[in-house]
Amino acid sequence: MSIVPTEEACHLMPDSRRKVLVVGAGLCGLAIATTAARRGFDVLCVGDGRPGASLANFGQLHSGAVLAPVLPDVAEACWQYRNDWPDELLRPALVGEPHGYALFAETEAVHTYRTAWQHIGIDVEEISPDRSPARAAHPPAAAAFRIPDFSVNLDILHARTRAFAHDCGVSLLSQRRTTLRRNQETTLVTVPDLSDSPALVVLAAGADTPDLLARAGIAHTLRQRRIAWSRHAGARPDALTYWLDGDLLAISPDHADARVGLPSVNGEYGTDEIEYARIRAALVRRGLHRSDADLSLQWGTVCEPVTTRAAPTSFVADLRDPPAGWSRAPNLVVAVPGKWTTAWHCAERVVNALEQERQLS
Ligand SMILES: Cc1cc2nc3c(=O)[nH]c(=O)nc-3n(C[C@H](O)[C@H](O)[C@H](O)COP(=O)(O)OP(=O)(O)OC[C@H]3O[C@@H](n4cnc5c(N)ncnc54)[C@H](O)[C@@H]3O)c2cc1C
Incomplete structure (x- = not known):
């Protein structure tokens, strides 16, 4: 992958750019935000400023x-x-x-x-x-x-990945803890903390992901492990x-x-x-x-x-067509990379799902 963000890569189809919110600015959230921006989405990536697993792991590629x-x-x-x-x-x-x-x-x-x-x-x-x-x-x-x-x-890797996201056109908010809400009737997810609600939401909040889903009333099959x-x-x-x-x-x-x-x-x-x-x-x-x-x-x-070992290095749940045990939420994709080593692969899978949504809309 070239690190140089080109006009072509970062500004595809400006008139049809859809707003995507990525919740979580760890290595996976940043990789997703960057990949989405390079593929023409208008991306806001919100982190809460706490160091997640991406800044405190073994650091092994x-x-x-x-x-x-x-x-x-x-x-x-x-x-x-x-x-x-x-x-x-x-x-x-x-x-x-x-x-x-x-x-x-x-x-x-x-x-x-x-x-x-x-x-x-x-x-x-x-x-x-x-x-x-x-x-x-x-x-x-x-x-x-x-x-x-x-x-x-990891500090250097995270700082450079963040700068790369910014250079690719991702808007970054680093001190905002967001919450999600799921409308019971429409099943759409909204973000009450943001004035301008995005069309699509990607949840990449690391170990906090199960809690955020549970508080939004979204059934899931994730767990935390120490x-x-x-x-x-x-x-x-x-x-x-x-x-x-x-x-x-x-x-x-x-x-x-x-x-x-x-x-x-x-x-x-x-x-x-x-x-x-x-x-x-x-x-x-x-x-x-x-x-x-x-x-x-x-x-x-x-x-x-909790259960699946199907794609252990990147679990992606597209809630338009929810996996067993998950609630439907047609504008939410959940990403769990498993390893930061495979974060860009996880990002690719998430953005492919977002693009399918764009083709349908
Ligand atoms: C001890 C340990 C060792 C590991 N060793 C390796 C290794 O050597 N190699 C490897 O490839 N992988 C390793 N991993 C796995 C790897 O660290 C993770 O898979 C990866 O870092 C997860 O990235 P992430 O961006 O999904 O999550 P995180 O890095 O956890 O980022 C999520 C971010 O979202 C933020 N957030 C949470 N809730 C909200 C909210 N409501 N609003 C805004 N922001 C929010 C969090 O504070 C956090 O900053 C290890 C993991 C652990 C725990």
Whole structure:
């Protein structure tokens, strides 16, 4: 995708421009707003100024390498759609090396991963463990691979994505918390906080999406889920590193420290004490723990569909034709990206839905 907004791309059909309101100015809301503006819509994107998941996550641009044997559909979507991120936004946000490392404590699981990588076509190179961040680990890795994942500085990525949206003609309101209302008779959604109600509304409010829908009286099948992780102060690694056998420890470089994460157990995380102890033990096991004072537990929240695993990296509900369990609302589209890695793909799907609406009207 070119970052340079052209006349042609940003100002299509000015007479027929329909007003679109995007609620939420995280990476997904901004990607949707930008894509809609580039396709000729008159777009207002409203954020409430709070940092959502887009400003507080692991900052990993996933290639799918880590997920390939366990969640092949998610892995394939990451591999296919991460390139939708414009280089001009990603490159200045890069932290550490422009690739990551997949490490194995033992060689047993290597074959399974190698087969899955080959199946999807993920570009992976086996290297000597001595050339990887495993040099610092005890015991050292038995096998190491260079994988096309890397870490970004989320503040830089978000600021540049916001500036890009503005350059593409998106009007941005950054300190406005909006509410939605659904008219019982017409089933149309209105936005009481705005004087000029838009023709179409896209809800991209991250973890707040289920609450906003519920307060508007719109039935849905979304839920919030909390994710535990840790900051490891003063231990900034050179590159994003995953240990793929055993506990699946992930370590991402950030400004000055490391973001350390473990997968959930049966889809859920435990108490503060349990999660702190799990992460601490994973670092101790590899000789990477510095001191308890350097390790602090953090929590993030994601929004996700309760049941479906159909499109796990971007769930889009077009309420003209609502999915099972959802109310009808003919001018509302709900977007849940799953990963910021696939935000532009999610945006593409949302704007395709908006364009269908424009053709019908
Ligand atoms: C701990 C953690 C780690 C993760 N790691 C990764 C990773 O490494 N790689 C990856 O690709 N994905 C990762 N994810 C997922 C990724 O962060 C999210 O999928 C993505 O950031 C969601 O973007 P969003 O724009 O939909 O939501 P958000 O970034 O949450 O943005 C929604 C915005 O809407 C605002 N808002 C809410 N209500 C209103 C309202 N009424 N009016 C106006 N504004 C409102 C919120 O304050 C927020 O600013 C992670 C998530 C978590 C929680």
